[in-house]
Amino acid sequence: MLGAAGVLAFAPVGWFAVNWLSLGGLFALLQAETGTARRVRRGALVAAAYGFGLFVAGVSWVYVSLSVFGGMPALLAGLATVLFCAVLALFPALAGALFVRLATPGWFRRALLFASLWTLAEWSRGWAFTGFPWLAAGYSQATPSPLAGYAPLLGVFGVSWSSALLGGLIFEVVRRWLSTEACSIRGWLRWCPALPLLATAVVLGGGALLHEVRWTQATGEPLSVALLQGNVAQDIKWRPERFFDSLRTYHRLAAENPARLTVLPETALPAFLDQVPGEYLDALQQLALRQNGDLLLGIAVADSRQYYNAALSLGAGGQQHYSKRHLVPFGEFVPAGFAWFMAMANIPMSDFTAGSPGQPPLRLAGQNVAVNICYEDAFGEEIIAALPAATLLVNLSNVAWFGDSLAPAQHLQIAQMRSLETGRMMLRATNTGMTAIVDIDGRVLSALPPFTRGALVGEVRGYSGATPYVRWGNWPVMVLAALLIAFTSSRQTMVPRA
Structure with missing residues (x-):
């Protein structure tokens, strides 16, 4: 009790x-x-x-x-x-x-x-x-x-x-x-x-x-951001007939909410990168270039026989990518000896390859952005690996897997702790919630209601310097x-x- x-x-x-x-x-x-x-x-x-x-x-x-x-x-x-x-x-x-x-x-x-x-x-x-x-x-x-x-x-x-x-x-x-x-x-x-x-x-x-x-100091000019929340239910997200609906949803949200940095959630486009029409990616890039900025989207990337849960940038900074390094057991990879267990579930994209642990921050909209995907932000010592070079933290998540439960709110609280530890703002773009902007002191400055479709628009700052935790872990x-x-x-x- x-x-x-x-x-x-x-x-x-x-x-x-x-x-x-x-x-x-x-x-x-x-x-x-x-x-x-x-x-x-x-x-x-x-x-x-x-x-x-x-x-x-x-x-x-x-x-x-x-x-x-x-x-x-x-x-x-x-x-x-x-x-x-x-x-x-x-x-x-x-x-x-x-x-x-x-x-x-x-x-x-x-x-x-x-x-x-x-x-x-x-x-x-x-x-x-x-x-x-x-x-x-x-x-x-x-x-x-x-x-x-x-x-x-x-x-x-x-x-x-x-x-x-x-x-x-x-x-x-x-x-x-x-x-x-x-x-x-x-x-x-x-x-x-x-x-x-x-x-x-x-x-x-x-x-x-x-x-x-x-512990840290603001650097650079204020940055306009748009964090997109498509609110695509998990039980229909991967259906082939819903593919173009997802593409239209995120294109419309990005078009209606111009910003220097636009962030889409984890696996926002439910397909591999090479399955997405090239003209659609070009259209997203043009939306980012309106503000001389960048757009960051979550998507699965295939490389030979290996598959990565990745984030890809389009826009003024050119194509850059980050591959998720800390995968979820059973959700993103099958631990040895548990294939029988996974055979009783129907979890798409459950056999990813982990990305390299030494990936540098992405240069987006004039900031060095430390990207992390889903529950990677639960591991503080992995987040600080990109610091103090990174000036901004960005998390792409899809917690639709957990429905209307305690998980989304708990995950946002974890993000608050990462901002406190690092002295960096955290931007969270999620599929169904909680999409939010977190300040360096751990306060949630703004957030979208969960299970709604929309864009969280705001202004953020990059920060330089290092807290004692960033230095020593x-x-x-x-x-x-x-x-x-x-x-x-x-x-x-x-x-x-x-």
Whole structure:
């Protein structure tokens, strides 16, 4: 129940303080398992139950993609979703087991240990088996949370660490406040909640002050942009008879909304590049040249026997392209040994080749644009590979696979964190939502309503410079977490386990 309730901290609800209370509740449950008889297995089960509740409630949209749009039988899709969430729950389970095993006396030491183990578990989940960092605690703390100020310094996992630490501190404040020993003056002096309350204020105040720091500077002239949202339903998108409807939709939106940079969503044109009429591409190029600008569209590209999920630019900057480098397992490539699983689903374009990891930013409309496609923006260290050279971030997505679920809003919140980490604006063009412009401080400046057809027109700036996270990535917070684990467990007394 604590894990499921924790989903309320994430978009679209966005009650960010719930994450502190939810993790504080988990901290309390794990505290109860420590003592003279270390119940490591119970600690693992408690944390696994928390994680399972979090993921079942928060990523249930996996079922939608497999069953509703993937054509998989409902029972099998439900089983696959449950198993997926169970595997994800192994990471918090390991953190819980280690906490019970390593915890030593001292409320602050335990809070630091809990936060560090939780952070390392989330980081591990972000790269193991190609990675699934969705619902990392730090994402719930994107703007307007005061903890968002830590993002440019330590990245999303540093924000996770501060949120988990707050959970432990809040538990300690409540525990001391309600303690029966505090009924006497002597007991109150011993159990006074002032110290954990002060530590809580320091964590919150530090984040709020850092949020006022500007790590990057605007560069170049303001740039007019048009982000197109075609709102083509996933269940009809790939039908041959709908092909020319899609072409007409995006041509009309681009023609009616001139801008120096026009962005179409991921696989906006439902075909391979060589299947699109040449005169249509010429027409898009002419639309871009009206403003002496560029148009960026998502399309699949075939190269010999290899296929890429790509973004192609047309316009003043000439033809440039970016190929998606971090593919979605089962959605864009078939992991070894799982061909039988994919045979029970009907997922088009599910056998792509990953693009090169060293692709430079595209030069579009006078800016160096770091392009990322779909859930690539969930991987902060991959995004910063194009920085500080890139002055603008652009994401092309198609989350129509997940229908009217939590996924589109959660994905936008992830984009907010990337802007905070990098000090760059993020432009998101999606098929069905959420198409949005995100400022460098993580605020969503404007967004189109989901499941509507239209263009989001606005003015943005490129930014230069580098935040500490751009320079160092995740390593500082990982090293800090490892050192804190070693420090907070160093006084452990060996005791027999039950």
